[in-house]
Amino acid sequence: MKSKNNLNLNINRFKTPKGYFDKITIDDINKIELGDFKVPENYFETININLITKTNYISKIINFKYSKHALSGIAAALIVGLFINVFFTDTITFNKSEIIDYMSYELVGYSSSEYVELFEVNEFEINFDHINDNDFDYFIETSFSDDQNLNN
Amino acid sequence: MENESKFIAKLKNKESQNKSFEILLSKYKEPIYWHIRKIVLDHDDAHDVLQNTFIKVFKAINGFKEQSKLYTWIYRIATNESLNFIKSKAKKHFKTSEEIMIAQTNKLKEDPYFDGDELQIKLQELINTLPVKQKLVFQMKYEQEMKFKDISEILGTSEGALKASYHIAVKKIKKEIIKIQTF
Structure with a gap:
């Protein structure tokens, strides 16, 4: 006699009539208009290649500006770090958190959140544990391109 | 083109x-x-x-x-x-x-x-309470009348799964709209 445990549970026993999902509409509740979304007058005429490239150019300048600040901050930190290392090695010791606090609030003038702003939000959104093939493809397709194209 | x-x-x-x-x-x-x-x-x-x-x-x-x-x-x-x-x-x-x-x-x-009137705003509200995939497939199918094949390519989801999502979205919205219309 066959035991219940011999049932193959991998077979999908629930089926729908052929083309069932294709016939689903909500026409029977009278198609409701979704409201009228509008745009400012002549809006689409303002969307041209200059607007796209100009926007990107501005963002590049801002990034450069931030990069300059970041580099100055890092350079200052290195100089002071060297100074501390050479002159105070034997006399003063700091623990890690004291150094971080000092650099964050006194020396460099950047808080951790300001440093975070130096990077694009997207760079922090990659979670490799949950990433799927589509997300990965999208990230590869859209994140590693040749910026020089914009200037030509 | x-x-x-x-x-x-x-x-x-x-x-x-x-x-x-x-x-x-x-x-x-x-x-x-x-x-x-x-x-x-x-x-x-x-x-x-x-x-x-x-x-x-x-x-x-x-x-x-x-x-x-x-x-x-x-x-x-x-x-x-x-x-x-x-x-x-x-x-x-x-x-x-x-x-x-x-x-x-x-x-x-x-x-x-x-x-838009109250009902149209309510409909937008209902659409925005749907889970992301259902919302997207509803908008692309119902509003933009795109083909499931194209939606499938855009969202990277199988056509079967999209049709099921659309079916669930339609059912949810239909249920709420009927509620509103009967009051």
Whole structure:
């Protein structure tokens, strides 16, 4: 006699009539208009290649500006770090958190959140544990391109 | 538009790139704008996302492998950019994406670029309470009347799963609309 445990549970026993999902509409509740979304007058005429490239150019300048600040901050930190290392090695010791606090609030003038702003939000959104093939493809397709194209 | 492969080659070629990109913009700016607008709802937000989308298209065209149609690839970028935009906005305001979208729907009443009665605003509210995939498939099928095959390419989901999602979304919305109409 066959035991219940011999049932193959991998077979999908629930089926729908052929083309069932294709016939689903909500026409029977009278198609409701979704409201009228509008745009400012002549809006689409303002969307041209200059607007796209100009926007990107501005963002590049801002990034450069931030990069300059970041580099100055890092350079200052290195100089002071060297100074501390050479002159105070034997006399003063700091623990890690004291150094971080000092650099964050006194020396460099950047808080951790300001440093975070130096990077694009997207760079922090990659979670490799949950990433799927589509997300990965999208990230590869859209994140590693040749910026020089914009200037030509 | 001419043969798509030839057109893509022109988009990749530095000499013909700008002119070809202008053609691409003139063809797609309106449909892509409306696709984005239906996701983010606000005109200014849609404008920002539209720019980001075409910048990404422009930057990434050399990496486009032509495994999908050009227009589904652009829609895919627009969809991802819209969802990322909402996520970023939510993070900035310490809210969830759903909370942001509900707040955005509530603003529609005062939005000078939206004309709609109570029922239409309620419908937008219902759409925005759907899970993301159901919301997207509902908007693309019901509002934009796209084919499941194209939606499948854009969202990277099988047609079967999309049809099921659409079915569930329609059922939920239908149930709520009937409730509203009977009161």
